[in-house]
Amino acid sequence: MSYEELENKMDQTFIAVRYNVEIEGAAIKPEEDLDVVNIIPTEEPFRAIALAVLYEDRDASLANVEKALANDIPPIDIINKGLMKGMDAVSLLYTKGFYFLPDLMLAGDGMMEGIKECEKVLGHKSETKGTVVSFVAEGDPHDIGKNLVVMFLRAGGYEAIDMGRDVPTVDVVKAIKEHKPIFVTGTALMTTTMTVFPKVVEALQKEGLEVPAIGCGGGAVRKDFVESFPMSVYGVEAYHAPKLADAIVKDKKTWKDLRKEYADIVGEFVSEYS
Amino acid sequence: MNEKYAIALDIGTSGIRAQAHNLETSKIISTAITLRHPLPGANVVDHLHFAIEVGEETAHKLLINTINDVIKNLGINLENVERVAVCGNPIQLSLFHNIEIRDLAYWGDNVLKRLNITPPSRDATIVSSDKIGLEVNQKAKIYIPPAIKHEIGADALAMLFKSGVLEKNGIFLVADFGTNAEIALVINGDVYTCSAAAGPAIEGQMIEKGKLASPGAICDFEIVDSGWKSQVLDDELIVKEGNIVDPLNGNIIYKGYMDGKSNGITGTGVIAAFSLGLATKIISLPKIKSPDHMIHLQDEIYLSEKDIIMIGKALGAFRAAYLTLAEEAGILLTEIDSTYMAGASGFYVDPHKSLGVGQIPPSSQEIYQLGNTSLAMANDIVMNPDLLEKLQEIAKGMRSKHIMLATSSIFEKIYSLELAMCEQGMQFWMYNNWLNKYGFQKIPPQTSTPQIHKIFERDIKELGKNGLKIVKINSTLMADFEECTNCMTCTKNCPERALKMENGTATVRTDLCNGMGCLKCELSCPEKIFKFGKFLSMK
Amino acid sequence: MKRFTRMIYKNPDEMVFGKAKFPVSQRWNIQIGAGYVLPEIKVAPVEGSEESKEKMVSECRNITQSACDRAVAIGLPAFMLEQEHIFQQTNNPEWTAECTQIQAETLENYHDEYDIKISLRATPADIRLEERSPGLRESDYDNKVMESIEASAANGASDVAIETIGGKSVSDYGIARGDPKAILFGIGVLGSIDMEYMWKRIVNVCKKYDCRPAGDTDCAQANTAMFMAGGLLDKDCSHTLAALARAMAAARSLVAVECGAIGPLKDCGYENPIIKAISGVPIATEGKNAVCAHSDLMGNLTAAVTDVWSNESVYHRQEMGGTTPEVWLQATGYEAALMNTALQTGQEKVLRDLYTLTDKYRDPQGLVLAYDNAYRIGEAIVKYGNDPYLRSRAAALEAGAIINEAVDAKKMYLTRFERDSLDSALKIFEGLPAESDQFIDECLRKYSRKIAEFDPKSYEL
């Protein structure tokens, strides 16, 4: 029997097991992941656009989008069938533990770059599920958590207005007036700055304004503190933000409902809410 | 006896240390310390916040009263004190000095603008004791050394000054690994500084069974047979042998002298456990691979997965910070000639473990453990008051190369990798690949032959002929709440049992209270009448 | 010096154990690669024997004596005894002389009495230190190495081999940090330069005596990567990167043959099958009967085209079955007997293929050394045969392609660690300059600053 015949005859696993692969799983291309296969479109140019986001390749993402626009593909389709699908896949791989924080940040850049290009052609902002205002408390520099929140919201189909860090309360109120957001997120990591949250609520009430909910999160913040004033809900993980927003938009949930049904809404066990 | 004395003071976030000098013989006479800080809270921001909420005057007085208690325990005639030198971080020194602190409590310009706050000068200065309220000879002069810049204070200056690297040629890393780590990279006399807010886990706080270094605290581990042998601090803060325990289930393999006598784990202990856990693969971030996902230590003390992530985030801040400095300064970590670890936790930690967990660059070949350099510099100043001027000069020269991590995109990128590693279980090789992808250097492999130089036996070099006294703080604040129904919900909710309530009069032990980071008393009050900010009067 | 730009073997199927295109004849009536496989035994002197010359000489005699006794006791027709020097032997060439002499005498007695075919291999240690001035060239240690080689040749060694360490400072750095460029520079460029320096001289020395210049191994570099890579679950060095390092090592170890070494190439050179495919010289290899020395992931595969089957190394001590020279010669002896039976019955290709297939897909490191793949890497090397840098790079790229093909064919699965390190290494290699000078310039600039032990003068750079 020839070498090839012998080789094809044998069952490899009978002889040697690559236990490292057994344990960690074989490295597959991200688009071959069984769940990602269902997300990434098969049709071009959307597939290439989605894959560029999935591969965190900002330049390719931009180039693909420009090419598609030049070929008169509707910008809305590019966003919804291409860029957003790529980002959906990234978020999925993140929750599965294959992608990490830096992957999210890079892929997010690629997606935003593409969306901006599409909006230039559209001449206006693209349709989203709704607008969310995100800020870091006045006097606080810690913005890594907020950046994540913004990223997840955008990946989830929301227009997130990123107000940055060290944002004065008056500016938050102004932004709420201007954008009429369906949800607001605030982040504070210092005990000196988390006191801003009740002040935002107070200022809104003074002006007779209301938002469905203000998600308050960040290292220093605790649930009992957040629940000591109205209109707020304590946010635990950044990727919970779009789920909370979904509950508000789709199911008309209020901040009171969010507090009660948090774990159900985000779809996982949350020790702070148990 | 009419001898002349001087006092050196170090005000740390976790306690006050004082030493008496005989000015005629130039000898240290005695040492007195506290094991906690009189202000509520676990870190400087808590101290700040408390001062802002309750009143800066109250905070200042609480601090000074405690210092007065401490120096009374030095056993000298305080009327004969000629001068006092003090050192500490800018927040502690400002509280001591009773000057503006709010500029240190917030980041950015907006709060300062809104509240019309002008940051005060924190240059070197000399004030008289009556102005501060110290109960020493009222004409005694008090020497306050300069801050380098904003959050980089006299304590950072002290570690640089005492390490002696400012005059040397070569590349040196100097760091004080506290809750807020001051880190400096000194390249042929050029100083790059930054401040990395690691978090209180590094001192054993925010860890379920954690505590500050104090009697009964587990402070180190080594692997013996198939278990972990703990080292425990006794009542004199001397390290004694504890039990050997199987970390997977808590079974005792061997009973040591401190069996039954430990009551928590301190920062160095947490680092040691983290290091052994990683080395023996019991920890596979963010998980603990024991049946109940805990690491079991002696006397039912344990570490949870939450604790492990906390310490990972804190150590990650160190690594991200020194890597950022190296990248900003354009050097490789492997080019560092020696590494200096200052502060108590940098003194008591086992550097072999620091290397393994990334607290210092794993390639560090020469490692010096300096001990408490703040107190050492205060000692230098009382013996040689002219030094103050020289220190001012040094501080001025360093201001230009301070790196604000808050606006450094390098830091943000690297810290995100740290988070991915400790919270999400990103593997170390991927971390290194990412560094490479970002165009940064990789973390070098660990040296197998580090040389460790521990110059003194304790973090305080010399205690003096009358030895060490540990002073108990007993400071309280009171407030009256007229509408109180005496339901006692607030006292029941106090995790530190620091609160007493009698007929609407609340009394809080300020040194035990967790302060503004906790507020369980106020938040749990069913009548919503408990206001923490009302604590005004001192007993 | 003539470099290989064509393959000596015309196709991989021609290669088989026990036969080489250019068999080697040595004294005591032995041929290597001429139709049979020899077992090899190598034993490290017991601790303490380095204290004096007398102790070392007696230790060497005892090892030789034990090996011969067992060879006769179990009826081995032929075997090779190798003595790998410890530092003191090489550093004192008169020790080398006396040790070699006593071994040669002992072996000759057995040859005379039983007509058993024997080969005595002397392997002086490369004790040179790059970080100590004047470096690898013309230092005291350098001279001692050459004197020891001469002492071996003059006192009865059938052949001499060595494991030289040129380029190790840089490749170690690269292996520890997963820096593929440093590995390529350390093995492919620096290693090759130093090989030329060493082997031209070794070949000249051997010419003066009845002693063959045998070969070198990239133990110091590629085996470091292999040991760091460790078992399947270890992550200190990626197994795919270790496989690339092995391919580069072939381009480097080939230099000995180009300088005049004739084989059998030294046992721990796992790259040897590639060199056999290129040059046709016989090779020694080790695998499952070297478990006394270390663990690898290709215990059978390395036997497929071997000519001398070795136990690598074992301490001289007592086992239940006898002393270690006896026990381990018996192990390699019976394995060689199996191969020789296959040769006699015309089944050698079947056995070769079975040996190969047991380990071909166990790990990427074995995969690239399977004789068909080894042949491909050989082809990549000779294509750029005249340029040590380009041919090492080509070897690495070909090894990468081999692994990728196996992955695409779903015959080999990689972890993400293995996958990512392979992808990034291949990407780096593809992006490297096409000119050797430019590559060397870049590397000199980058690594002379980073690596304290690296001394460009040692390579005349």
Ligand code: B12
């Ligand atoms: C990184 C860090 C920094 C970086 C910040 C870089 C940046 N661009 O953000 C730098 C070094 C600049 C920094 C500076 C300071 N820091 Co800092 N810092 C940290 C550290 C180590 C980690 C914080 C972090 O990024 N966590 C990770 C992010 C992802 O978590 P997160 O923001 O909380 O977000 C998560 C959730 O909360 C949630 N989330 C957040 N918001 C929301 C909202 C919604 C709606 C939802 C659903 C979820 C959600 O999503 C995320 C998880 O998915 C912590 C200590 C620690 N171990 O935690 C200290 C810490 C926060 N810092 C602290 C301090 C005090 C400071 C300084 C004041 C210290 C100083 N010496 O000056 C300075 C401030 C600036 C100044 N005065 O100059 C203190 C605060 C103490 C307190 N009790 O208030 C801490 C706790 C450390 C300590 N000393 O104890 N710091």
